Amino acid sequence: MPDTVTIAVDAMGGDDAPGVVLEGVEGALCADEALRIVLCGPAEVVEPFASAHERCEARAASEVIGMAEHPAGAVRAKKDSSIVVGCRLVKEGAADGFFSAGSTGACLAAGTLVMGRVRGIARPALATVIPSPVRPVVMSDIGANADCKPEYLVQFGQMASIYAEKVVGIDRPRAALLNIGEEDAKGSQFAQEAHRLMRERLGNFAGNAEGGDILSATFDVIVTDGFTGNVCLKTIEGTSKTLFKALKGIMLGSPVAKLGALALKGGLKELMTQVSPDTYGGAPLLGVKGALLVGHGSSNALAIKNGVLTTARTARADVAGIIARTVAEAPSSDGPGKAPIGGAA
Amino acid sequence: MPDTVTIAVDAMGGDDAPGVVLEGVEGALCADEALRIVLCGPAEVVEPFASAHERCEARAASEVIGMAEHPAGAVRAKKDSSIVVGCRLVKEGAADGFFSAGSTGACLAAGTLVMGRVRGIARPALATVIPSPVRPVVMSDIGANADCKPEYLVQFGQMASIYAEKVVGIDRPRAALLNIGEEDAKGSQFAQEAHRLMRERLGNFAGNAEGGDILSATFDVIVTDGFTGNVCLKTIEGTSKTLFKALKGIMLGSPVAKLGALALKGGLKELMTQVSPDTYGGAPLLGVKGALLVGHGSSNALAIKNGVLTTARTARADVAGIIARTVAEAPSSDGPGKAPIGGAA
Structure with missing residues (x-):
């Protein structure tokens, strides 16, 4: 059995959230018996689901970042949004990775601002x-x-x-x-x-x-x-x-x-x-401190399931740690602290 | 019947030249009864073909520009190459357009250097x-x-x-x-x-x-x-x-x-x-003085035929003239005479 790993999931990410997200999380929990989930979103969505599923914990987040909002602005303003809460769980060590099918720009901004860039990486890349x-x-x-x-x-x-x-x-x-x-x-x-x-x-x-x-x-x-x-x-x-x-x-x-x-x-x-x-279900933001995968807004339940499983695989493989130990030591002509926040994808 | 139009064709352009080029030119001559061809290439290739075909004239060109040669360098050095000779025919008014499935870079360079850029166009574009x-x-x-x-x-x-x-x-x-x-x-x-x-x-x-x-x-x-x-x-x-x-x-x-x-x-x-x-058979270089179309190196006879016919259509529509009368008059912050020669396609 693989190592136990805890993945935070944005219950409100994607065009068909929370329905397909919950279905996808259920599928991921079934497929990976060493997977634990922290489901982030409105209490009335995440709490009943967590009660009904083993290895799933609820983390109430009262705000949601919409697809059309300015990424960095929304991340700064909405501290209790499911995306920011999920990234904070990783930052604090309560989760090993975060998956969201919500706004790509907001996920990139939160990954960089909240989880933080690996020292020596000029720009995280999707x-x-x-x-x-x-x-x-x-x-x-x-x-x-x-x-x-x-x-x-x-x-x-x-x-x-x-x-x-x-x-x-x-x-x-x-x-x-x-x-x-x-x-x-x-x-x-x-x-x-x-x-x-x-x-x-x-x-x-x-x-x-x-x-x-x-x-x-x-x-x-x-x-x-x-x-x-x-x-x-x-x-x-x-x-x-x-x-x-x-x-x-x-x-x-x-x-x-x-x-x-x-x-x-x-x-x-x-x-x-x-x-x-949908087969891989998510795009990793590489170069931040932790596993962060972003799914298509149009993700179906299968894509969510696969995205969550890939986030778990990324966390278990310690991709962020390997990047910190190998890439970040390589020479880079660009110092840290100058990266703009919020991608355009 | 459409207006009579004269198109110069590079007999040596493309991976399977001159065979497929001759076959393609024959197809174009059959399809368009008001089309005249000036076939540019080695005398032993173009003369027998021209003798055997009505509305086709031979124009001997002793050199060939290879696909791997530096475009601008080759155009400057090989004045008697089929590409340079074809472009010169357009420049001198002996042809209304030129078609080649040879080196794209050399065609772009010859189009700009030999045929010449339309005044006021910052950069010709493919x-x-x-x-x-x-x-x-x-x-x-x-x-x-x-x-x-x-x-x-x-x-x-x-x-x-x-x-x-x-x-x-x-x-x-x-x-x-x-x-x-x-x-x-x-x-x-x-x-x-x-x-x-x-x-x-x-x-x-x-x-x-x-x-x-x-x-x-x-x-x-x-x-x-x-x-x-x-x-x-x-x-x-x-x-x-x-x-x-x-x-x-x-x-x-x-x-x-x-x-x-x-x-x-x-x-x-x-x-x-x-x-x-192959259906269109060629990419026009827009912004040069005359019709110039470049075909895929892997063009088959159908692609050559369609490329020649599209060159004829471009010449008949006077695309270069319309560009000179309309686009070139629009404001441009970039003066003439500064364009580098030779594309990277």
Whole structure:
């Protein structure tokens, strides 16, 4: 049995909260017998659920941060919001990690302001597992830092590689810089400088990746700035969605096509699972003191369940501790204390 | 019958030149009876073909620019290369446009150095038609300018909108800025400034687009810097390719699946045509004096044929003339004569 781990969960995160969150938490508790949950949210939501479930404790939080609120402002103003309360539990050692499918910006802000940045990390970065039908690929940053300096990308690569190895289970991951040409000297001035620094400082650096290399899993870790990463991730999700929709139209196009679709149903369902973001259910903010995963706002119960389980895996693997011991000691030209708060994802 | 138009074609452009180029040119000549071709390349290639085809003239060019050569350097050194000769024909008025499936960088450099930039255009931009199953979408820049200033994007949007309307046939195209959030104030500092300028100066500006809005054709024109655009385009192509490959695996997975696939064959073939870059066959460099289209290096004969026909359509619509009369008169904070040569696509 794995080590006991305590994960705080935002009962109010996501478009369909608290319903799907409670369902997802229940699924996670069933799947992992060494998991303990601290459910954060309004007393009338979290207390009855905690009473009815073993290994689940309620933590009343009277406020909720909405999706449209200014992230850093809301985190500062709403000290008793489920997101701030959850991060504080980690900060105080009452929980090993926090999961929320609420406002990404507010989670990033609370992670940095409340849990705190690992000393020596210039900027925490949001990573995600790209659901590829070939094999999982970790990409970072996917939106925590819309404006980056080239040197940040070295740490993004180091942190994402640790996550890829310890949580996703990729043995000796190869990291690449997302760029617009395979050759070393290609790209914008930013990309050229990032390439030079990564070549110098990132032990598992494998060169440039192009957009076409992401889903094909040519590399295990794709490193980029938060603007490009976010555009890219949404482009992949949107392209899959549009193609599956077109495919569905074809399959419903005629009685013969409908029969044909029936014969392919199993395989297609599996493919859709492989490329669904619900399979991993959350994006870790790497470089803060503790495990923090943010789920899609549109998370269903399965995505919440998987997000909570991945948060537990991240906490058990002590990703934050490994980052503190290894990455943060590497040279960085950017001192601490200057990071703006609140991502744009 | 459309107006007579003369297009210079690089016989040596692309991975499978000159074979597929000659086949593609033959197809274009058949499809468009008012089309004249000047075929540029080694005498032994272009002369026999020109002798055997009406409305085709040979123009010997003794040199070829390879895909791996430094673009601007090669254009300056190889004055008798098929790319430089083709661009010179346009410059001298002997042709109305030039098409090549050769080195994109060399074509961009020759377009700017030989054909020349339209006065008042800060940076020529490479545009392309994103093959969406919903409807065509024009994206620009897709790689001519890896490093941009926010103000360039206003002209990119104006030029791409003209192309969308006059060549792709989109009535009153709506242009959007590729960004990482729908709200006006989202994004990097670059994107926020570009948004402000586009809002002010781009008549058909419709706000921010996210990565998921590209293939779903939420907007008609997607404007971005050449780095993001190139990554995005390759991400779309790569995602389609990986998904179709997975789909093929499913269809060959069992005898029943094979039967099912048979029933869907027609519809799938049509979808693959819709999302194939071969359907348009070329990316126009907008902002140079004349029609210049660059094809994929991996172009097949159909892509070459469509690329030549699109070049003819671009020349007939006088896209360069419209840009000179409309876009170039709009305010630009960047004077002429400072553009670096040779894109990174």
